[in-house]
Amino acid sequence: MSRASILATAERARMETARQVEHDVDAEFERARRALEDVEHGIASGAIGVDRPSAIEPALFTRVLVDPHLEEVTFTHAALVGYDPTGNAVLAPESRWQVAVFRTGASDVDTRLTQKEGEGFVSRVRTRPARPEGPERIRFAAPLHTAGAAADPTDHPTFTVLATRERRGRAIWSDLHYSELDQALPTSERRVIVSLQKAVEDESGRFVGVLRVGLLTNELDAITHLGADGGPREGHRIVLLAVDTDDDSKQVHLVARVTPNDHLATFDDSLRVVSDRPPPDVDALLASPLVASLDPDHPNGSGTLMVDGEPYLATLHELPLGSGGTSGWFTAILAPESYYTHDLVRFERASIVGFGAALALVLAIGVVTIGAVRRGLGRVVATTTRMRQFDFAPSNDASALRDVDEVMKALERAKTVVRAMGKYVPVDLVRRLYVANREPELGGELLEVSLMFTDIQGFTSLSETLSPDELARRLGDYLDAMSEAIESTGGTIDKYIGDAVMAIWNAPTPVAGHERQACRAALACMDAVQKLYASRRWGLPPLVTRFGIHKARVMVGHFGAHSRLSYTALGDGVNLAARLEPLCKQYGVVMLASEEIVEEAKDAFVFRRLDRVAVKGKTRATDVYELLGRVGDDIPKRQLARRYEQAFEVYLARDFATAIELLAPQEALDPPSAVLAERCRYLREHPPPEGWDGVHVAPSK
Missing domain, CATH: 3.30.70.1230 (Nucleotide cyclase, GGDEF domain)
Structure with missing residues (x-):
C-alpha cells in the first residue's frame, strides 16, 4: 500500500470520526429540542395551561424527570402588549413570573417560582426527589420555601432576545454560559450549560412567554473521549471549537476541554474554555491557517500541521446543529502522521528481507480486507436502521465486496418500491401498517x-x-x-x-x-x-x-x-x-x-353566514358560511359581510323589502348580495307559503 493511499484512507477515517462526533453532539442537543417541542406543542394545543405557574410546573418537572441529561427546563411568562420601534417586546406590568425546574444533585429536582410581590420579585423553592421512595411518595407535593429577593426574569437576555419581533417563533441555541438560576452562587459552584430557548404561543397564537431547556457541557467533554490523563484516545485527538466572525476579526475558542486542568473564564461577557497549557498539537491547530480559513462558504478543511518538527494530520468538519444558533461550531480530528504510516515505515525497512516484505504485504492485505468488510457491513446495518426508522431516501452506497454490494442494491430496490407506494397511499397510513406489522384489511x-x-x-x-x-x-x-x-x-x-x-x-x-x-x-x-x-x-x-x-x-x-x-x-x-x-x-x-x-x-376564523340551503339529494337544510380569513387579518369584505348578514336575518323574517334596501348599495360589489337581493325581489312578488323557514333548495349538485 502506497503512502498516498494510506493518507487517503486516514483522511476518510478522520472524516468518519468527525461525522460520528457530529452525530453524538446532535443526539445530545436533540434531547433539548425534543423536550422544548413537547412542551411547546402541549401549550399550543391547550393541553398544558400557562394561566398560572402550577399549571405548567408538572410538565416541566416531567421533562427533567424522564431525561437525566436535561439539567433545567424554565418557562418565563409575560403578557405581550406590542413592540417598540426597534422590535423589542413591550410587556404588560402584570402577569410576569417564571417557573424553573432543575437538578440540584444526583437525586433531587428543585422547582423555583419567581413572582412579583409589591415593588420587587421574590423567589420560592421546593425540593423533591426525582424518584421518591416509601413515605416520600406521600409528601411528593413539597411546599414552597421563600429563597429571597430576585431580579425580574423578563429582563434577562434569555427572555428579551427571544421575545423580539425578529426572533419570535425561532428556536435559538446559546453559546456556553452560566445557568441563570445560579446567579447567587460562587463562580466555582455555578453550572456551565448550553441552552435552547424559544418564544412560545398558546392555541390562539398569542405570545405567552419563553421556554428554555439547558444541557450541561460535561456531556461535550465526554463526547470528545478525553482520557483520564488528558491525552488523546485511540490515536486521535478530538477538539470541539467555535469560530466567531465579525466584520473586523475572527476569534477561535474551545467549546470542550482538551485537558483535565482546563478551566472557564469570561472574555467580553462571553464564557470560554481556557487551557493554560494546551497540548502542542492543539496550540498549533488554533494558530494554523486551517482554522483561519474557515467560513460559511468553506466549512470543512484538512491539512498538515508541524508540531515540534513532526507532521500532524488535521481534519476540520462543521457541526450543523440546526437553525437557531451554535453556528460556527467545528470538530477537529488530530493525529500524528506516524500514527497512520508507521506500518508502512516498518515495511520499507523490512523490504530488504524478502520474507519480511511478503509478511508485511499479507498483513496489509488482511487489514484492508477486514476494513472493507467492516465498512460494507456497517453500510448495510446503517441502511437497514434508517429503513426501520421509515427513512427511505435514496443513497449511493456501494461496496467493493460483491455480496455486500448485491445486498445494498437489493435494499435500494426495496426503498424504491416503498417510495413509489408512498406516492399512491398516504405515508402516515403506510407507517401505521408498518409499525403494526399487518396488512390492510x-x-x-x-x-x-x-x-x-x-x-x-x-x-x-x-x-x-x-x-x-x-x-x-x-x-x-x-x-x-x-x-x-x-x-x-x-x-x-x-x-x-x-x-x-x-x-x-x-x-x-x-x-x-x-x-x-x-x-x-x-x-x-x-x-x-x-x-x-x-x-x-x-x-x-x-x-x-x-x-x-x-x-x-x-x-x-x-x-x-x-x-x-x-x-x-x-x-x-x-x-x-x-x-x-x-x-x-x-x-x-x-x-x-x-x-x-x-x-x-369561529374563534380563530371569520365567517359570513350566506344561506340556509338544502343541497340536491338532501332533505335536511344546513346553514352554509363563506370563509373570509383569520381572526385579526385585514379582511376587505368585512363591512359588506356584516350588512349582508343583517339583510339575511330580515330575509328569514320575511321582510324582503327591508332586505332589498340593505343589499342595494353593495349588489354591484358583492356577488352574494346580488344573489340574495334577486331572490328577495322574486319572493316579494311571489310570497312564500305559510310555514316557510327560509330554506333555499339548491338547483344542482
Whole structure:
C-alpha cells in the first residue's frame, strides 16, 4: 500500500470520526429540542395551561424527570402588549413570573417560582426527589420555601432576545454560559450549560412567554473521549471549537476541554474554555491557517500541521446543529502522521528481507480486507436502521465486496418500491401498517373527520387549449402547491380526481383541532396557488379554485376488492362536503364551510353566514358560511359581510323589502348580495307559503 493511499484512507477515517462526533453532539442537543417541542406543542394545543405557574410546573418537572441529561427546563411568562420601534417586546406590568425546574444533585429536582410581590420579585423553592421512595411518595407535593429577593426574569437576555419581533417563533441555541438560576452562587459552584430557548404561543397564537431547556457541557467533554490523563484516545485527538466572525476579526475558542486542568473564564461577557497549557498539537491547530480559513462558504478543511518538527494530520468538519444558533461550531480530528504510516515505515525497512516484505504485504492485505468488510457491513446495518426508522431516501452506497454490494442494491430496490407506494397511499397510513406489522384489511371505522373538496373553475376549457404534456406539467405544479399546503396542516390527500382534490383531517392520524386545520389549509392553498400564478414559470392566466369544507362522522378505512383496496372515507357527510364546493358558484364565492365547521373554528376564523340551503339529494337544510380569513387579518369584505348578514336575518323574517334596501348599495360589489337581493325581489312578488323557514333548495349538485 502506497503512502498516498494510506493518507487517503486516514483522511476518510478522520472524516468518519468527525461525522460520528457530529452525530453524538446532535443526539445530545436533540434531547433539548425534543423536550422544548413537547412542551411547546402541549401549550399550543391547550393541553398544558400557562394561566398560572402550577399549571405548567408538572410538565416541566416531567421533562427533567424522564431525561437525566436535561439539567433545567424554565418557562418565563409575560403578557405581550406590542413592540417598540426597534422590535423589542413591550410587556404588560402584570402577569410576569417564571417557573424553573432543575437538578440540584444526583437525586433531587428543585422547582423555583419567581413572582412579583409589591415593588420587587421574590423567589420560592421546593425540593423533591426525582424518584421518591416509601413515605416520600406521600409528601411528593413539597411546599414552597421563600429563597429571597430576585431580579425580574423578563429582563434577562434569555427572555428579551427571544421575545423580539425578529426572533419570535425561532428556536435559538446559546453559546456556553452560566445557568441563570445560579446567579447567587460562587463562580466555582455555578453550572456551565448550553441552552435552547424559544418564544412560545398558546392555541390562539398569542405570545405567552419563553421556554428554555439547558444541557450541561460535561456531556461535550465526554463526547470528545478525553482520557483520564488528558491525552488523546485511540490515536486521535478530538477538539470541539467555535469560530466567531465579525466584520473586523475572527476569534477561535474551545467549546470542550482538551485537558483535565482546563478551566472557564469570561472574555467580553462571553464564557470560554481556557487551557493554560494546551497540548502542542492543539496550540498549533488554533494558530494554523486551517482554522483561519474557515467560513460559511468553506466549512470543512484538512491539512498538515508541524508540531515540534513532526507532521500532524488535521481534519476540520462543521457541526450543523440546526437553525437557531451554535453556528460556527467545528470538530477537529488530530493525529500524528506516524500514527497512520508507521506500518508502512516498518515495511520499507523490512523490504530488504524478502520474507519480511511478503509478511508485511499479507498483513496489509488482511487489514484492508477486514476494513472493507467492516465498512460494507456497517453500510448495510446503517441502511437497514434508517429503513426501520421509515427513512427511505435514496443513497449511493456501494461496496467493493460483491455480496455486500448485491445486498445494498437489493435494499435500494426495496426503498424504491416503498417510495413509489408512498406516492399512491398516504405515508402516515403506510407507517401505521408498518409499525403494526399487518396488512390492510377490508373495512373501516366510524370517525369524526374534517373533509375538504376543491375544484378549478373552467379547467375543462383551459385543458382544451394545452397539449397533453403541457397540461400534465401545469396540473402537476398546481397539485404540488395544493398538496404541500394541505399536508403542512396535518391533512391527508384522499385522492385526486383530475384537477379536483379530496382531503381529510383526523385520519389516518389524529389531528387536534382538525376543523381549524382544515380552514387553515384552505387559506394556505389559496396563498400557495396565488404565488404559483404570480411566478414566471406559470405563464397562464390565474385560475379560480373553489373549496367546500365540512365536518362529519363517516366511515374511514380500506374499501374496494380484496385484491385491490383504497383508503378513503364514505358516508352521507362525504356527500355533503362534495356538494358544498360546486355550491360556491351559485353565490360567486370560493370558500364554503358547513355550520359544523364554523361552530368549532369561529374563534380563530371569520365567517359570513350566506344561506340556509338544502343541497340536491338532501332533505335536511344546513346553514352554509363563506370563509373570509383569520381572526385579526385585514379582511376587505368585512363591512359588506356584516350588512349582508343583517339583510339575511330580515330575509328569514320575511321582510324582503327591508332586505332589498340593505343589499342595494353593495349588489354591484358583492356577488352574494346580488344573489340574495334577486331572490328577495322574486319572493316579494311571489310570497312564500305559510310555514316557510327560509330554506333555499339548491338547483344542482
